[in-house]
Amino acid sequence: MSKREALKALLDYIDDHCCWGRRPAKKLEVKSVTSSTAFKYQIASYTETRRIHGGWIDDDGEVSRMWDIAVPKPFYPEDEASNPVEYEVDSTYDTKLNHTEEVWTCHRCRGSGRVRCTRCRGSGRINRTDSEGRQYRANCPRCYGSGRVTCGTCDGSGRLVWYKVVVTTFKTIFDDYIFMTKMDDDVIHAATGDKIMFSAGRRVGAITHFEPEEVAQNSKRLVGRHRGLNNGRCNLWRMTHKLQSVPVFEVKYELDDDDGIFWIADYPAQCCCICNVPGCFNNCHKCNNCVLL
Ligand SMILES: [Zn+2]
Ligand SMILES: [Zn+2]
Secondary structure, three states, X not given: OOHHHHHHHHHHHHHHHOOOOHHHHHHOEEEEEEXXXXXXXXXXXXXXXXXXXXXXXXXXXHXXXXXXXXXXXXXXXXXXXXXXXXXXXXXXXXXEOOOOOEEEEOOOOOOOOEEEOOOOOOOOEEEEEOOOOOEEEEEOOOOOOOOEEEOOOOOOOOEEEEOOEEEEEEEEEEEEEEEOOOOOHHHHHHOOOEEEEEEEEOOOOOOOOOOOHHHHHHHHHHHHHHHOOOEOOEEEEEEEXXXXXXXXXXXXXXXXXXXXXXXXXXOOOOOOOOEOOOOOOOOOOOXXXXXXX
């Protein structure tokens, strides 16, 4: 990126998104432009956890039986390359556990199958007004004057079947690591970047032999943490991870005899919150969410 291009990037940014006027930028003199690279590492693991509702887990192997129950696994996309680490399938299922049924007396109607009518508060009668404004008492149209209606909890049977339920939760766990010393992580997050590496599988291996070394170290740390998700309480179905590079330009400038630095990432910008121009208000009209970096 040349000095002229850096200034153009700044002016483009101001024109498109920012509340900052062009005049200060036009007076700004670009002294130097240095390029560097930020790295964005993302990992996602697709997990399944199960628990028994009602505290049925004991020492008799019931935990493993819990995992024998067939639960439909939600679809997840196989073409991760197009949509790398996003599984939009977080979901929870309740599955009845067989042979755990118990018949209980309905707690609401205490076994009678009928409860007090809420319309007439059990009296069977309500107030009505005739065409000349006179009030009179009439039979409640809901309970037909009996004051009691069928219990909705047990449908009038007076009994309830209680059983244990296996609660299965599918969830994608995300982590990431940004390698960039000077610019705000959020900016790198928002940047599109170029794909360096992507892999997916039941298990993935950490990145090795990569410069800067911190990227490989943090890949190892996060892969280790995600592999640890596979334990007696959680099943790890699938892992994906990817590494992207984001070009970052450091621009040194002079404005009104003051020196300063701003950074431009991922130019032309994919997001409006992509540069750290001094004086840019933290409320750009596009997303209302820009922060002065
Ligand atoms: Zn009932
Ligand atoms: Zn009634």
